[in-house]
Amino acid sequence: MELLIVTYHYILPEDTYEKGIYPVSKERFSSHLETLSKTHTFISEKDLIDAIENGKKLPEKACLISFDDGLRCQFENAVPVLEEKNIPAVFFVSTRPYTDKKAAVVHKVHYLLAHVEATDLLEGLSDAYKKITKEDINWSLVNKDKIKRWYIYDDEETAVFKYLLNHFLPSNIAEDITEDLFATFYSAHEEDFCKELYFLPEQIESIKKNKLFSIGLHSHSHLDISKHSTDDVVGDFRKNKEVLTNTFRLEDLKGLSYPYGITDKDGEDQKIKKVADELSLVYGVTTEKGINTDLKERLTLKRFNPNDIQVLE
Numbered sequence: 001m002e003l004l005i006v007t008y009h010y011i012l013p014e015d016t017y018e019k020g021i022y023p024v025s026k027e028r029f030s031s032h033l034e035t036l037s038k039t040h041t042f043i044s045e046k047d048l049i050d051a052i053e054n055g056k057k058l059p060e061k062a063c064l065i066s067f068d069d070g071l072r073c074q075f076e077n078a079v080p081v082l083e084e085k086n087i088p089a090v091f092f093v094s095t096r097p098y099t100d101k102k103a104a105v106v107h108k109v110h111y112l113l114a115h116v117e118a119t120d121l122l123e124g125l126s127d128a129y130k131k132i133t134k135e136d137i138n139w140s141l142v143n144k145d146k147i148k149r150w151y152i153y154d155d156e157e158t159a160v161f162k163y164l165l166n167h168f169l170p171s172n173i174a175e176d177i178t179e180d181l182f183a184t185f186y187s188a189h190e191e192d193f194c195k196e197l198y199f200l201p202e203q204i205e206s207i208k209k210n211k212l213f214s215i216g217l218h219s220h221s222h223l224d225i226s227k228h229s230t231d232d233v234v235g236d237f238r239k240n241k242e243v244l245t246n247t248f249r250l251e252d253l254k255g256l257s258y259p260y261g262i263t264d265k266d267g268e269d270q271k272i273k274k275v276a277d278e279l280s281l282v283y284g285v286t287t288e289k290g291i292n293t294d295l296k297e298r299l300t301l302k303r304f305n306p307n308d309i310q311v312l313e
Contacts, residue, residue, distance in 0.1 A: 003048075003292040004040060004063045005285055005303040006032075007257075011077040020113030022153060024306060026077040032306055033085055036063050044088035045214035049254050049282050052298050065089040066285060066303065068218060068257050069107070072196065075203040082212060091207060092218035092257035092285075095243035097198045101191040104222035105174055106259070108182045109165050111193070116185055118157035124184070125164060128177040142168060153307065166260060171227055204248050216255035217241055217281070224260045225271055233271045234278055241279055254282040261287030262300055272299050 012023035024032070036042070041059035048064060050056035065082070067074045070093030082089050096102050112121055129137050142160070150167075151159035165174045186193060199207075207213045219225075220239040228236070237256065244250045256275070262268055272284060276299055283298045290302035 001058050001293065002061050003043075003058060003295070003301070004036075004061070005066055005292070005301060006036070006063065006306055006309070007066045007068055007285070007287070007303045008074070008078065008306065009068055010071060011073050017114040019118075019155075019158060020115075021110045022307070023073075026081060029078055030081045030085075033065075033081065033087055037085075037087075042087045044212070045090040045216070045255060047088075048295075052282055052295050066257065067091045068259075069104070069222070070094060070199045070204075070218065072199055072203065075199055075207070079207070079210075079213075083210070086212065088212045088214075090214040090216055090255060091199075092216045092255075093199065093204070093244065094218045094220060094222045094259070095240050095247075096221045097194040098201070098247060099220075099243055101194055103190060103194050103197060104259075105178045106166055106222060107197060108178045108186075109162055112178075112181055112185060113158055113161065118155070118161050121161050121181065122157055124181050125161065125177055128180050129169070129173065132173055132176055137164070167224060167227075171223065201248070204250075208248065208250060214255070215244065215250055215253070216257060217244070217253060217279070218257050219259050222259045225258055225262070225268055226260075230271045230274055234275050237275045237279060254280075255284065256281055257285045258287075 008024060008029070010021050010023035011026060011029055014023055014025045014028070016023055040061045040063035043058060043062045043064050045064070047056065047058065047062075051058050065087060067078065067089060070091060074091065078089075094104060096104070126137055142164070147159045147163045151162055154162065165178055169177070182190070204215070207215060217237055217240045220236045220243065223233070223236050225233045241253055244253060262272070275281065276284065283301060285301045285303050287305075288300070288302045289304055289308055292301050
């Protein structure tokens, strides 16, 4: 058995942004599915869960299509293609945009990079950090090798800006700096940004009713689990499940996708297991690249970004 899981984020015209994010167009997405269909059999989340829980045999070369972040463009541009081709998919959704009207730091970072030069953003970040902490950033602690590994498609300034806010700085400081920069360069209210970016409630309802599709957890606040305690991680995913269950009446939520992936599987093993145990989850997906040849590591299944699959490009 070989299970290929592919993850998508922005499904938009590829000339929408010159930098910051790397969308896949609706046409390219459709082409990806056509290419994959020649070598793989598409499976649903239910098929995966049946294989894990009940030993159901998956196709020899299975493929699960997944989407992170619950972005409105996924519903508007990917869902019609999936429906036309009768291909199942799972959508992992964060919930803070619905309760607090606040976007994830990572999505504000994407917006900023798409509209402002990275050198200007780095200067603003450094100034804001000094204003908040009364200190300069200790650049000797910034791991340039790690940055290159994680952000292979970005230029150096863009990669450093993403790394500092997404991974390096404490979450509360990263949030404050991002809010300051976002308020400077985004003229409307953040609630409007959330409505433009994330699934509308009626879109979640439509996905819920479609038997092709499933919805999974993506944490409440899109947190980096490596930067938080076990209790904080469990609490954030619990809030995620509560909002999806109570607000959107979603039942049998069995899967999760870790924002930013898993950076240290051994170090974060306790957090992963506790989240799964307390929330009765069956599987989890990471950003670690690779084919799954068995389902023994059910809470840390590997996935590919489409850019990493040579046959798709």
